[in-house]
Amino acid sequence: MHRGRLITVEGIDGSGKTTHIDHIHTYLEQQNISVIRTREPGGTEMGEALRDILIRRVDLAMHAETELLLMFSARMEHLQKRIRPAMESGTWVVIDRFIDATYAYQGGGRGVSMDRIRLLENWVLNGLEPDLTILLDLPVEISLARTKAREQARDRFELQDREFKHTVREAYLERARQNPDRIRIVDASAEIDKVKQEIWKTLDMLVEKEHDRI
Ligand SMILES: Nc1ncnc2c1ncn2[C@@H]1O[C@H](COP(=O)(O)OP(=O)(O)OP(=O)(O)O)[C@@H](O)[C@H]1O
Numbered sequence: 001m002h003r004g005r006l007i008t009v010e011g012i013d014g015s016g017k018t019t020h021i022d023h024i025h026t027y028l029e030q031q032n033i034s035v036i037r038t039r040e041p042g043g044t045e046m047g048e049a050l051r052d053i054l055i056r057r058v059d060l061a062m063h064a065e066t067e068l069l070l071m072f073s074a075r076m077e078h079l080q081k082r083i084r085p086a087m088e089s090g091t092w093v094v095i096d097r098f099i100d101a102t103y104a105y106q107g108g109g110r111g112v113s114m115d116r117i118r119l120l121e122n123w124v125l126n127g128l129e130p131d132l133t134i135l136l137d138l139p140v141e142i143s144l145a146r147t148k149a150r151e152q153a154r155d156r157f158e159l160q161d162r163e164f165k166h167t168v169r170e171a172y173l174e175r176a177r178q179n180p181d182r183i184r185i186v187d188a189s190a191e192i193d194k195v196k197q198e199i200w201k202t203l204d205m206l207v208e209k210e211h212d213r214i
Pocket residue numbers: 011012013014015016017018019020146147188189190191192193195
């Protein structure tokens with residue numbers, strides 16, 4: 001049996017990750033591919049508890065490197081308990097944010113050294129790389145307009161200023177420039193249906209390759 005593929009979906013708030021992960025999940029199931037969807041930080045009981053601290057607890061001040069370490073703690077748990085076992089059993093895994101988000105938010109946004117992040121990546125991921133990353137790219141102004149309409153209280157990252165969000169977007173784009181074969185940039189300001197078509201085209205290619213493997 002071949003190992004399951006790993007697909008990650010990245011982008012700033014309101015770029016459409018949740019919307020399109022629903023579509024990706026449905027699409028893969030229609031192709032008779034066994035698939036699970038999950039998110040970071042989170043995806044395990046422990047990870048979700050850390051997510052609460054990292055995202056919801058706006059009252060907690062935290063050093064940027066503490067934030068980085070907690071993100072990787074949640075990721076280690078996620079990899080050990082869910083991602084690797086699923087992939088090893090042939091199941092595909094679709095994640096709402098993964099390693100590139102760390103480079104974008106903690107590296108770009110918070111200014112933690114990229115070398116430190118790489119050090120932790122080497123340890124925790126141990127060579128694992130997503131097979132495909134969809135980067136939903138969106139100007140900060142549109143992101144703010146989309147998230148403003150929400151009822152939910154704003155989280156620790158949503159509370160950051162425009163400049164922070166802009167830096168995160170730029171760091172994501174830089175990751176895409178450095179990993180052109182893996183990261184597919186999709187214009188997330190286009191209409192939902194157009195974005196969906198774009199993603200499907202990319203997925204078709206991956207699924208075709210999969211059929212060639214069998
Ligand atoms: N291409 C689009 N055009 C217009 N509106 C969109 C588009 N994509 C998503 N939206 C809307 O923007 C809002 C945010 O989308 P969604 O929740 O999927 O983003 P997200 O990336 O998951 O955000 P978060 O990071 O905050 O979870 C939703 O109301 C969604 O319907």
